[in-house]
Amino acid sequence: MRIGVIGTGRIGTIHANTLSRHRDVGSLILTDADPARAHELAHRLGETAAPGVDEIFRWGVDAVVITTTTPAHADLIGRAARSGLPVFCEKPIAIDLPGTLSALAEVEAAGTVLQMGFQRRFDVGYTGAREAVRSGRLGRLHTVRAMTSDQAPPPAAHLPLSGGLFRDTLIHDFDIARWVTGREVVEVYATGSDAGPPMFRAAGDVDTGAALLTLDDGTLVTATATRLNGAGYDVRMELAGERDQIVVGLDDRTPIASTEPAGPPAASRPWTTFLERFGPAYETELAAFVEVVRGERANPCDGREALQALRIAEACERSRRERRPVRLAEIPGGAEAVFR
Numbered sequence: 001m002r003i004g005v006i007g008t009g010r011i012g013t014i015h016a017n018t019l020s021r022h023r024d025v026g027s028l029i030l031t032d033a034d035p036a037r038a039h040e041l042a043h044r045l046g047e048t049a050a051p052g053v054d055e056i057f058r059w060g061v062d063a064v065v066i067t068t069t070t071p072a073h074a075d076l077i078g079r080a081a082r083s084g085l086p087v088f089c090e091k092p093i094a095i096d097l098p099g100t101l102s103a104l105a106e107v108e109a110a111g112t113v114l115q116m117g118f119q120r121r122f123d124v125g126y127t128g129a130r131e132a133v134r135s136g137r138l139g140r141l142h143t144v145r146a147m148t149s150d151q152a153p154p155p156a157a158h159l160p161l162s163g164g165l166f167r168d169t170l171i172h173d174f175d176i177a178r179w180v181t182g183r184e185v186v187e188v189y190a191t192g193s194d195a196g197p198p199m200f201r202a203a204g205d206v207d208t209g210a211a212l213l214t215l216d217d218g219t220l221v222t223a224t225a226t227r228l229n230g231a232g233y234d235v236r237m238e239l240a241g242e243r244d245q246i247v248v249g250l251d252d253r254t255p256i257a258s259t260e261p262a263g264p265p266a267a268s269r270p271w272t273t274f275l276e277r278f279g280p281a282y283e284t285e286l287a288a289f290v291e292v293v294r295g296e297r298a299n300p301c302d303g304r305e306a307l308q309a310l311r312i313a314e315a316c317e318r319s320r321r322e323r324r325p326v327r328l329a330e331i332p333g334g335a336e337a338v339f340r
Contacts, residue, residue, distance in 0.1 A: 001025055001293060004056035005065045006076060008032040008041045011090060011282075012067035014275060018286050019065070020045045025290060031056055033068070057083055063293045065286075066090065070161055074099040077114060077303075078106040086113035088289045091171060093306050095163035097333050100310055104303045114303040115289050120176045120235075121301055122284040125248035129239055130180045138241025141181060144221040145238040146173040149229035151255075151272055153196075159203035165192060165225055166209060166316040173223040174213075175309040176237065183215040184308075189325045190316035196228050211316045231255035232270030233277055307333050 001024060005016050008030055019025045028047040032038035035051060042049035050056055056064065057079065064080045066073055066089040074094040080087045087107075093100040093116070107114045120126050132138055148169050154162070162168035178184065192206030200207045207228055213221040232255025237248040255270035257263075271277045291297045311333050315326040328334065 001062040004029045004061040007067035008038045074103040077103040081106040081110040081112045086293045088115045090117040116301045116306040118175045119281040123281040139243030141241045143240040146223040148225045149234040150227045151233045153227040156199040164205045167313040169225045171309045171313045174312040185213045187214040188315045190319040
């Protein structure tokens with residue numbers, strides 16, 4: 001098959017490398033807002049560079065992978081849907097609900113495939129946690145603690161385009177909490193701190209945030225995130241039940257040190273970025289997309305899943321601003337959403 005990759009920045013380069021090696025992918029067409037960057041990557045991989053997005057659709061491809069900046073996602077999803085093409089898109093569909101719902105309406109009307117890039121669903125640790133919960137090993141689940149800590153903040157220019165900490169970073173924790181537990185969030189209470197670098201205050205964002213989520217079975221989930229975790233990149237999930245307790249993301253590269261005399265030593269080579277930590281998961285999710293395009297499996301993460309994660313993020317932003325608990329029923333796009 002022939003796949004068009006739109007966007008050849010950090011994640012686009014990784015995805016292009018993965019697809020170029022895949023046995024069922026015959027060729028790639030790459031394009032980017034910076035044509036020289038796309039040409040350099042295409043030359044390195046032995047693939048084809050296109051001058052722009054128009055050529056991706058005009059030259060003919062079997063599927064599209066979207067790894068551009070967030071503001072371009074919804075329009076590109078719609079264009080691919082109108083062209084009858086399956087799409088893999090990095091999260092989010094859009095940074096707001098109207099843009100998300102509009103893009104989903106296009107996909108629904110066209111009857112095409114939209115697979116979203118929530119790579120944690122393909123990580124062996126989170127997969128194991130889901131199996132543990134579903135098998136009953138933990139007993140009644142009562143507490144989940146999730147965290148995402150970046151070692152260093154993104155460039156200041158990224159912040160106004162990102163949608164903020166809850167939509168850009170914690171949205172992964174919101175999605176994986178639903179996926180692992182199989183439950184829905186009914187209420188949130190969130191807060192944040194902008195006490196770090198002034199660029200966060202300038203963007204109306206926070207550098208550190210925390211949310212308490214109540215699930216529909218009464219399970220409590222705490223989700224925290226920061227852009228300023230100098231020890232390293234740290235992503236974990238702890239799940240505690242009446243019978244057992246497990247953790248995702250605790251290994252010899254977890255950037256945490258124990259103060260106990262007999263505690264484990266500090267990691268000698270801590271994780272530094274999400275690209276490093278989730279490298280195998282990124283490969284697995286794209287392999288799944290190829291199988292979806294070939295008709296060999298069902299879509300493992302469609303656009304409605306991304307919508308639900310965004311609704312939780314929207315509720316958290318509203319809670320942070322208004323300093324109150326917010327019910328998910330207050331956020332548009334739930335069961336009442338009609339895409340046709």
